[in-house]
Amino acid sequence: MPTEHRLILKNADAPGYTPDIDCYLRHGGYESLRKALATPARELPDGKKQSPQEVIRDEVLKSGLRGRGGAGFSAGLKWSFVDRRSGKPIYLVCNADESEPGTFKDRQILHKDPHQLVEGMIISCWANDVRLAYIYIRGEMPHGARLLNQALSEARAKGFLGKNILGTGFDLEIHVHRGAGAYICGEETGLIESLEGKRAYPRIKPPYFPAVLGLYMSPTIVNNVETLCAVRHIVAMGAAEYAKLGTPNNTGTRIVSLSGDVVRPGYFEIEVGKATLGELIFDPAFGGGLKPGRKLKAIIPGGSSSKVLKAGEKFRLRRKGADGQMVQVETDLLDLPYDFDSLQQAGTMSGSGAIIVMDDSRDMVDALANLSEFYAHESCGQCTPCREGALWMAKGLERLTHGGGRGEDAEYLLHIAQNIQGRTICAFGEAAAWPVLSFVRKFKDDFVARGKADEDARARGVIPSHHH
Amino acid sequence: MSFKVPAALEAQLDELATHYPQRRSASLMFLHALQEHFGHVSNEAVEWTAAKLGLQPINVHELVTFYPMFRQQPLGRTHVKVCRTLSCALAGSAAIRRHFVEKLGLDAGRHGPQTTPDGGFTVEFVECLASCGTAPVVMVNDDLVERCTTADCDRIVAAGSGKGGSR
Numbered sequence: 001m002p003t004e005h006r007l008i009l010k011n012a013d014a015p016g017y018t019p020d021i022d023c024y025l026r027h028g029g030y031e032s033l034r035k036a037l038a039t040p041a042r043e044l045p046d047g048k049k050q051s052p053q054e055v056i057r058d059e060v061l062k063s064g065l066r067g068r069g070g071a072g073f074s075a076g077l078k079w080s081f082v083d084r085r086s087g088k089p090i091y092l093v094c095n096a097d098e099s100e101p102g103t104f105k106d107r108q109i110l111h112k113d114p115h116q117l118v119e120g121m122i123i124s125c126w127a128n129d130v131r132l133a134y135i136y137i138r139g140e141m142p143h144g145a146r147l148l149n150q151a152l153s154e155a156r157a158k159g160f161l162g163k164n165i166l167g168t169g170f171d172l173e174i175h176v177h178r179g180a181g182a183y184i185c186g187e188e189t190g191l192i193e194s195l196e197g198k199r200a201y202p203r204i205k206p207p208y209f210p211a212v213l214g215l216y217m218s219p220t221i222v223n224n225v226e227t228l229c230a231v232r233h234i235v236a237m238g239a240a241e242y243a244k245l246g247t248p249n250n251t252g253t254r255i256v257s258l259s260g261d262v263v264r265p266g267y268f269e270i271e272v273g274k275a276t277l278g279e280l281i282f283d284p285a286f287g288g289g290l291k292p293g294r295k296l297k298a299i300i301p302g303g304s305s306s307k308v309l310k311a312g313e314k315f316r317l318r319r320k321g322a323d324g325q326m327v328q329v330e331t332d333l334l335d336l337p338y339d340f341d342s343l344q345q346a347g348t349m350s351g352s353g354a355i356i357v358m359d360d361s362r363d364m365v366d367a368l369a370n371l372s373e374f375y376a377h378e379s380c381g382q383c384t385p386c387r388e389g390a391l392w393m394a395k396g397l398e399r400l401t402h403g404g405g406r407g408e409d410a411e412y413l414l415h416i417a418q419n420i421q422g423r424t425i426c427a428f429g430e431a432a433a434w435p436v437l438s439f440v441r442k443f444k445d446d447f448v449a450r451g452k453a454d455e456d457a458r459a460r461g462v463i464p465s466h467h468h
Numbered sequence: 469m470s471f472k473v474p475a476a477l478e479a480q481l482d483e484l485a486t487h488y489p490q491r492r493s494a495s496l497m498f499l500h501a502l503q504e505h506f507g508h509v510s511n512e513a514v515e516w517t518a519a520k521l522g523l524q525p526i527n528v529h530e531l532v533t534f535y536p537m538f539r540q541q542p543l544g545r546t547h548v549k550v551c552r553t554l555s556c557a558l559a560g561s562a563a564i565r566r567h568f569v570e571k572l573g574l575d576a577g578r579h580g581p582q583t584t585p586d587g588g589f590t591v592e593f594v595e596c597l598a599s600c601g602t603a604p605v606v607m608v609n610d611d612l613v614e615r616c617t618t619a620d621c622d623r624i625v626a627a628g629s630g631k632g633g634s635r
Contacts, residue, residue: 089489101553101596132489139500139537140549140597142610175487178500180535183595197492197521199534216490259555259600266601304554304596354600356555370557374595380534 002275003285005245007253008229009269012112019147021154024115030160032235036123037168056127060231062239064251068105069095069186069224070303070352072340075231079128079221081211088218092130093195094121096137096144096225097179097186101304101374102354105255105267106225110137110144114151118174120228122160123235125172128221132173136191139180148176183378187426188222189214190380201382202426226255247273250339256280260357261294262287273342277301277309278334281357294359298443299333301343302351304371305431307438309333315346348438364443365450368435369397375432383424389416390432405451413440413447471512477505481520491521495531499538508539536594544583544590546628549607550616552593555600564604565593567621589628 011017011027021029039052050058061076082090094117098106109117117135125133137145152174155161163171182200184190189208190200192215207213214220230252234242243251250272258280259265268286277299281287290296296311313333321327336342343350358367376394381387393416400409417433417440424430440447473481481501485494495517502513509532511525518525532538550556550565566576568591574582581592599605602614608624 098598099596102555102600104598104600104602107598138598139535140594140607143612173487177487177493178497180496180500180531181537181594182535194496195493196490197495197523197527197531199530257601259603260558265555265603300554356558356600358558362558367554367558370552370554374553377595 001285002270002279002283004268005253005271005274006269007233007245008116008226009108009113009255009267012108017112019112019114019151021115021151021158024113029115030119030155030158032232033119033122033160034166036126036235037166037170053127053129056123056235059239060127060234063230063234063242064239064246064249065227065230065234065242066250066340067224068226068230068254068353070100070305070349072350075223075227078211078223081209082128082221083212083219084129086212086219088216089132090128090130091215091218091220092121092125092128092133093188093191093215093220093222094133094135094225094228095186095188095191095222096135096141097191098141098225098352099138099183099186100352100354101371102257102259102300102356103303103352104257104259105353107141107144108255108267109225109229110141111147114144114147115155116229116232117225118148118151118155118161120230120232121174122155122165122172124221124223124228124231125174126165126170130221131171132175134175134177134195136177136179136185136195138185139178142178145176145178152176182380183374184380184426184428187428190426191222192220199380201380202428204425246271247337247339249341254353256286256338257352257354258287258357259354260300261290261359261362262357263291264288270338273337273339275338276334277336277338277355278332280338280355281334287357290357290359294361296334296357297360297362298358298364298367300354300356300358300435301336301338302349303354304356304374305434306343306351307348307434308442309346309348310442313346313442317342317345364439364446365397366401368439369394369401371435372397372432375428375435379428379432383429385420385423386429386432389420389429392416393432393436400447400450400454403454403457405454407448407452407455409451410440410444410447471506471510471516473502473516474505477501485521492523492527495521495523495528496535499528499531499535503538508542510540542583542587543581544588544628545631546589546624547607547609548589548591548624549594549597550591551595551597551599551603551605551607553596553600556596556603556605559603561593561604564606564616564618564621565591567618568625571621571625588631589625 065075066072179185185194185200187202189203194200210220245252255269282289299309316328317331319329372394376390379386379390417436420429421433498517514528515525518528569576583590604616606613606616
């Protein structure tokens with residue numbers, strides 16, 4: 001029976017645990033920073049020498065840590081791309097713009113254990129020769145911003161931050177920067193533009209890879225809150241121990257946000273891949289199942305941008321067989337291990353780790369209309385396919401959910417979505433298109449029936465009822 | 469209301485601008501601080517910010533029109549943001565918004581933010597507030613109300629009705 005494995009959230013909900021530095025220090029706080037700063041240089045078996053900073057970067061790479069923001073890209077590799085010879089300063093930005101619908105994990109860290117993030121950031125900055133870093137926190141978390149500012153000034157007062165940190169000669173400043181309600185700021189190049197004081201229009205890659213041309217056209221690391229917290233634990237445990245958590249290529253723990261039609265919504269820190277989607281939804285240790293008498297209809301497995309999964313779906317996962325050969329294993333939806341690779345093989349993604357559950361009382365047309373309105377509102381407007389297409393999809397769905405539908409609306413929606421994905425500067429185009437592509441394809445009968453019913457009503461001269 | 473940034477606030481903003489190698493970066497933080505003080509971002513605030521940061525007013529104005537949290541008109545003293553995105557919608561956020569709107573005599577069929585004639589309340593639907601596990605959620609000024617019920621709505625309206633003055 002899988003259970004939570006609380007590493008990052010070990011203390012956050014403990015009785016009497018408070019977000020101030022004294023409490024953090026009583027719980028072993030800033031010990032990992034001390035350990036990191038005391039890392040000796042080492043010589044590898046091939047004779048190559050590693051500086052203490054390189055040792056930490058190597059540890060993060062070997063830990064297998066994958067970004068917890070959404071893309072699931074290797075954190076160590078991301079760090080390895082940083083241009084360290086440009087002669088320009090290297091910046092680090094913590095992405096605390098948590099705004100992918102369904103996601104509420106970083107909120108827990110920011111509000112309950114802000115020093116853990118600060119410590120993870122200081123270690124990460126030291127390992128990457130960063131002297132100036134920012135925490136970009138979403139505007140709708142004003143208390144979180146205050147707590148972070150408090151934490152930063154406490155850390156400064158104790159010598160963990162500022163000039164000559166713990167007598168090592170390392171200088172670092174971290175500032176809190178507040179967003180102002182735009183989802184696109186979660187996209188790392190949009191976030192950088194926003195931090196430069198501009199509209200958050202994402203930059204095109206190439207050439208604007210943040211590791212080379214990021215903040216102020218300087219090399220920049222953008223990492224999610226949970227990713228930076230994990231760095232602290234990798235330093236504390238060592239990469240090898242950290243990598244024993246979770247499953248191969250999906251190491252460590254991650255915080256799953258569970259919402260929608262479950263008895264017990266909430267956040268659960270699990271070893272990656274050690275619990276299945278079914279366990280997360282039905283096990284009493286997690287979601288506790290559906291409401292009485294209800295059946296599962298659909299699961300959005302990794303934030304609202306991830307492709308929806310339909311109850312009863314089966315997938316073919318590639319798994320290593322007993323003889324070491326890769327074999328295809330038929331896997332039921334509820335038996336999908338909750339990790340990066342399995343969800344990808346199921347044609348979707350674990351994204352930000354946010355699961356939204358819908359039971360058989362839900363109308364998929366209404367649910368998609370809700371999401372499409374979100375994307376229409378949040379498109380930054382830079383690329384025509386996304387700016388126009390996201391709005392057309394939302395308008396089409398508004399019509400379909402308010403009595404003005406047509407039988408061909410399902411095809412119309414697919415047509416628009418197909419012309420957005422792959423045709424935009426950033427991944428927001430896919431984020432807007434994927435819910436439409438997956439909902440309409442997997443629940444096509446529902447969409448067609450809804451449109452046809454409206455057509456019939458119009459043919460009979462019945463004015464469709466508008467329900468607000 | 470004449471536009472005058474108090475010396476203490478200006479000093480605070482001058483300090484904020486030092487957080488960045490390029491002053492333009494401080495624009496969002498300036499706008500937050502000015503909106504908090506004046507209740508909205510006026511043209512004067514835009515021009516003042518631009519002058520302080522060495523920018524053209526359009527560089528600041530385009531931020532006010534891009535970022536949803538910035539307001540060009542005064543808001544009600546109690547600002548109610550009801551999350552409308554999926555998890556909150558599944559948990560009944562439409563009914564929560566309707567309850568606020570009807571109780572305050574506003575128009576349930578109208579889109580966008582609405583303010584009561586006495587300037588007491590602004591009610592609007594906003595996108596995901598990142599607290600989906602405690603849906604439906606509402607922000608009342610800076611505070612998050614989790615698992616919001618119609619009884620909570622009534623309590624919020626009663627508390628807000630007791631507030632005088634303007635923002």
